[in-house]
Amino acid sequence: MSEVIKNVACPYCGACCDDLVVTVENGKILEVQNACVIGTEIYHHASREGRVGSPRMRQPDGTYKDITYDEAIDYTARMLIKAKKPLIYGFGSTNCEGQAAAGRVAEEAGAVLDNCASICHGSSFLAIFDTGYPSCTLGEVKNRADVVIYWGSNAAHAHPRHMSRYGVFPRGFFTNKGHRGRKVITVDPRYTDTARCSDIFLQVKQGHDYDLFDAFRMVMRGYVDDVPEIVAGIPKEKILEVCDIIKMGRYVHIFFGMGLCHSDGRNHNVDIAINLVRDINEITKCTIMAMRGHYNIAGPGVVWSWQFGFPYCIDLSKGSHAHMNPGETSSVDLANRGEVDAFINIGTDAGAHFPIRSFEKLGSRVPMVTIDPSVNMAATVSDVHIPVAIVGVETGGICYRMDNVPIQYRAVVPPYNGILTDEELFNRILNRMLELKTEGIECDGKWEYAKPLPSLIPVKIEPEA
Amino acid sequence: MSTVTVTLKKQPELYFEADLITPDQFAGKSAEEIGAVEISEGKIKYPLSTVATIGGAPGVTAAETMIVLNGDWSRVKRIGQQMTAGEIVINSNTDMYTGGWMKGGKITVNGDVDSFTGIAMAGGELMVNGKAENHVGCAYRGDWRGMTGGVLRVTGSAGNDIGTFMRGGTIIIEGDVFIHVLTHGEGGTIIIKGNVEGRVGGQAVKGAVYVFGTIKYMMPGYKYVDNVEAEIDGEKAVFAHYIGDLGERHPTSKNQIVFANLYLKK
Numbered sequence: 001m002s003e004v005i006k007n008v009a010c011p012y013c014g015a016c017c018d019d020l021v022v023t024v025e026n027g028k029i030l031e032v033q034n035a036c037v038i039g040t041e042i043y044h045h046a047s048r049e050g051r052v053g054s055p056r057m058r059q060p061d062g063t064y065k066d067i068t069y070d071e072a073i074d075y076t077a078r079m080l081i082k083a084k085k086p087l088i089y090g091f092g093s094t095n096c097e098g099q100a101a102a103g104r105v106a107e108e109a110g111a112v113l114d115n116c117a118s119i120c121h122g123s124s125f126l127a128i129f130d131t132g133y134p135s136c137t138l139g140e141v142k143n144r145a146d147v148v149i150y151w152g153s154n155a156a157h158a159h160p161r162h163m164s165r166y167g168v169f170p171r172g173f174f175t176n177k178g179h180r181g182r183k184v185i186t187v188d189p190r191y192t193d194t195a196r197c198s199d200i201f202l203q204v205k206q207g208h209d210y211d212l213f214d215a216f217r218m219v220m221r222g223y224v225d226d227v228p229e230i231v232a233g234i235p236k237e238k239i240l241e242v243c244d245i246i247k248m249g250r251y252v253h254i255f256f257g258m259g260l261c262h263s264d265g266r267n268h269n270v271d272i273a274i275n276l277v278r279d280i281n282e283i284t285k286c287t288i289m290a291m292r293g294h295y296n297i298a299g300p301g302v303v304w305s306w307q308f309g310f311p312y313c314i315d316l317s318k319g320s321h322a323h324m325n326p327g328e329t330s331s332v333d334l335a336n337r338g339e340v341d342a343f344i345n346i347g348t349d350a351g352a353h354f355p356i357r358s359f360e361k362l363g364s365r366v367p368m369v370t371i372d373p374s375v376n377m378a379a380t381v382s383d384v385h386i387p388v389a390i391v392g393v394e395t396g397g398i399c400y401r402m403d404n405v406p407i408q409y410r411a412v413v414p415p416y417n418g419i420l421t422d423e424e425l426f427n428r429i430l431n432r433m434l435e436l437k438t439e440g441i442e443c444d445g446k447w448e449y450a451k452p453l454p455s456l457i458p459v460k461i462e463p464e465a
Numbered sequence: 466m467s468t469v470t471v472t473l474k475k476q477p478e479l480y481f482e483a484d485l486i487t488p489d490q491f492a493g494k495s496a497e498e499i500g501a502v503e504i505s506e507g508k509i510k511y512p513l514s515t516v517a518t519i520g521g522a523p524g525v526t527a528a529e530t531m532i533v534l535n536g537d538w539s540r541v542k543r544i545g546q547q548m549t550a551g552e553i554v555i556n557s558n559t560d561m562y563t564g565g566w567m568k569g570g571k572i573t574v575n576g577d578v579d580s581f582t583g584i585a586m587a588g589g590e591l592m593v594n595g596k597a598e599n600h601v602g603c604a605y606r607g608d609w610r611g612m613t614g615g616v617l618r619v620t621g622s623a624g625n626d627i628g629t630f631m632r633g634g635t636i637i638i639e640g641d642v643f644i645h646v647l648t649h650g651e652g653g654t655i656i657i658k659g660n661v662e663g664r665v666g667g668q669a670v671k672g673a674v675y676v677f678g679t680i681k682y683m684m685p686g687y688k689y690v691d692n693v694e695a696e697i698d699g700e701k702a703v704f705a706h707y708i709g710d711l712g713e714r715h716p717t718s719k720n721q722i723v724f725a726n727l728y729l730k731k
Binding site: 083084085110126129130208210211213214215216217218220221223226227228231264265268271272275279317318319324325326327328337338339340341443444445 | 478479480505506507508509542561580581599600605606607609625630643644645648649663664667668682684685686688710711712713
């Protein structure tokens with residue numbers, strides 16, 4: 001007998017669509033309605049053949065052998081205690097309960113605690129530290145915004161239902177004409193599918209968003225005559241046309257993405273965007289929002305700010321205080337500089353997302369544990385791979401949407417093969433660490449795992465003669 | 466001035482943090498007490514004597530103490546952090562935060578430095594006879610009070626974020642710089658002898674930047690005013706004078722709007 005579960009929230013992107021309808025039968029997912037193609041795939045992945053049902057340890061010959069949870073937890077706990085500066089990185093795809101439990105483990109371990117924002121919207125955090133965050137909820141955008149700007153963000157591909165639920169098409173309380181009542185502006189170096197859905201497309205010169213923001217701010221501050229004829233590849237009359245649309249808008253909203261955070265200047269690109277919002281608010285109402293990637297990547301920012309005072313890149317190795325300074329305590333920099341001696345990859349895939357040179361340094365030098373339901377790229381080079389339940393499919397919990405609204409996630413099927421959740425796993429790692437410490441295991445600078453496994457040393461490919 | 470010589474013998478597997486190697490910490494201490502000063506590597510704290518040999522003796526006060534660092538200090542962070550007086554000479558490359566938050570005294574690095582050199586510096590003199598990386602004389606993350614005083618000179622090139630949120634003091638970079646010079650500046654002077662890629666004075670409220678080389682991409686918010694002749698860092702030249710950033714807020718003084726000034730050598 002099949003069961004239909006309504007109002008299920010989707011564990012894919014930061015838009016956190018919470019209107020999914022999932023049909024299940026005997027612990028198997030039969031059908032997913034309302035989700036985008038990627039979200040649907042995550043549900044079907046849970047029922048697919050080939051799931052890893054038990055922790056696995058890498059053998060000297062490179063193969064993996066199944067081990068028990070107790071053995072995997074003991075290895076991880078010893079590694080965290082023994083390492084001088086372990087790095088725990090990931091958390092984009094787990095719930096806040098797991099993130100809080102990992103925070104407690106990191107504090108006990110004196111680890112560096114970092115999340116995917118480090119290679120994503122971390123630079124937005126730095127800008128927010130500098131200038132504040134005049135933001136809103138997605139409901140306000142849907143119900144009020146009549147001018148929507150997608151800047152350096154391709155929602156059509158990265159957040160497939162974002163435009164239909166919030167940004168472009170929905171009919172809201174004050175926006176009952178839907179997309180016909182909205183002006184949509186896209187700023188991007190490429191003519192993306194989001195640009196295709198827009199009224200105006202500004203093809204900014206790659207890496208020159210900062211200059212274009214400066215020109216917009218000059219117009220907002222009344223220095224129209226001093227704007228150069230072309231800024232960042234955009235003619236002055238086009239800039240003035242867009243500024244007129246903004247000034248005429250009743251409610252302007254800017255969505256920004258990786259185009260700002262990952263081009264030269266990073267945090268300053270976001271910082272000047274936020275300052276433009278401040279300028280526009282002298283004329284009309286304007287808000288701004290980061291297009292957060294994973295469904296709960298806003299979660300660690302909220303949870304760890306409460307636990308430690310910082311949202312990401314938290315160095316807890318001092319024991320006395322938390323220290324944060326991206327550029328030093330950010331995962332990629334730590335890996336590049338050889339500044340960590342153990343690595344836990346949880347709820348993400350550092351193997352796929354890190355620059356290859358920095359991941360090679362981790363993979364070839366330090367012991368690595370991957371905690372993830374799937375066999376991802378990081379798992380293929382890890383010493384231990386611990387599978388966990390998929391949040392939003394096999395376990396519930398709190399996840400924060402891109403506008404920092406908490407959404408209650410639900411389990412639709414039981415965990416595959418009785419595997420643990422992230423929260424249970426981290427709680428057991430913490431308990432094991434406390435046990436080991438009472439047994440006298442401590443960080444003494446003698447690091448028994450420090451020898452790189454020969455099979456993990458990066459292979460230098462010689463060019464063919 | 467009495468001199469303490471510290472020669473690093475053991476290299477860290479990760480990085481050492483030596484925020485306690487300052488004349489303020491060494492002054493008035495015996496050789497044993499200096500040997501017991503902690504230097505940390507991740508979670509572990511070592512007494513300095515286990516990783517370095519220490520010779521000489523410090524003065525009674527910080528101002529009378531000079532520290533000479535020999536050996537390879539390229540994997541050591543935070544040397545001279547928060548020092549208020551005295552002198553440090555480093556005959557090596559160093560890592561991050563060299564002279565960070567320093568209030569007085571003098572640091573000379575005979576080598577290259579990494580990022581965050583002279584971060585939030587408030588006074589004293591920091592001389593780098595080599596090149597620097599990013600965030601030279603910048604503010605700490607989220608702090609709107611960057612460098613407030615002192616002189617920071619780099620004889621080589623530097624990366625980006627030079628003097629972010631700067632409020633006072635002088636930064637001189639004798640080589641080239643990438644982007645973001647005096648971003649969010651509220652005062653102070655930055656002199657670049659080489660070329661800059663762009664974003665000079667972005668969002669700057671006050672302050673002055675002198676560029677002797679070229680600026681590849683000028684900020685749109687800077688407006689040419691006039692030519693001025695000035696002697697800067699011992700070099701007399703004619704500069705094209707720009708004001709800006711027109712896209713940023715500016716205070717008023719005596720009914721005149723105060724802008725940041727950009728001087729580009731003609």
